[in-house]
Amino acid sequence: MSKFRNKVLELVNRIPYGKVASYGQIALIAGVARGARQVGHILHVNGGDYPWWRVINNAGRLSTTVLDNQDKSQRDLLLEEGVLVNENLELDIEEYRWRPDTETLKELQLDDKYIEKVMEKYFS
DNA sequence: GCTATGACAAGGA
DNA sequence: CTCCTTGCCATAG
Numbered sequence: 008m009s010k011f012r013n014k015v016l017e018l019v020n021r022i023p024y025g026k027v028a029s030y031g032q033i034a035l036i037a038g039v040a041r042g043a044r045q046v047g048h049i050l051h052v053n054g055g056d057y058p059w060w061r062v063i064n065n066a067g068r069l070s071t072t073v074l075d076n077q078d079k080s081q082r083d084l085l086l087e088e089g090v091l092v093n094e095n096l097e098l099d100i101e102e103y104r105w106r107p108d109t110e111t112l113k114e115l116q117l118d119d120k121y122i123e124k125v126m127e128k129y130f131s
Numbered sequence: 132g133c134t135a136t137g138a139c140a141a142g143g144a
Numbered sequence: 145c146t147c148c149t150t151g152c153c154a155t156a157g
Contacts, residue, residue: 009154009155011153011154012154012155029139029140030138030139030140031139031140031141034139034152034153039152039153039154040152041139041140041151041152041153042139042152042153042154043139043140043152043153044136044137044138044139044140044152044153044154045137045139045152045153045154045155046138046139046154047137047138047139048136048137048138048154048155049138049154049155050138051137051138052155054138059138062138063138064138064139064140065139065140065141066139066140069138070138070139071138081138
């Protein structure tokens with residue numbers, strides 16, 4: 008079990024009901040600034056036990072194309088939480104983006120400098 | 132260790 | 145805005 012995967016899953020678990028985060032955001036907070044694709048892969052494999060549907064791409068689109076064996080589509084799951092997703096699988100990510108508090112970030116053992124970087128990018 | 136593969140991101144055309 | 149290219153890096157084989 009790699010640390011990265013643990014952090015990613017831990018973070019996904021912390022995304023509040025009705026909020027969303029981008030793959031890049033999760034990767035960044037997990038400590039790998041450009042590991043967005045890995046987040047997708049991790050959720051693809053372990054997603055079953057975590058709220059994977061709260062993770063979307065940074066363009067505000069649901070880029071998931073493989074939900075064949077899912078009873079509900081990602082869009083349905085989000086709609087149930089009050090997140091508005093149109094028929095083109097798009098939503099206003101800035102409206103629903105999860106902004107983790109500094110406590111959460113510190114628990115991930117990231118140095119202050121790195122946390123500043125994260126804040127700068129997603130708290131503007 | 133090396134190559135191939137992405138549920139991505141960002142910038143250019 | 146959409147399409148394409150390049151950069152990325154954890155995993156699988």
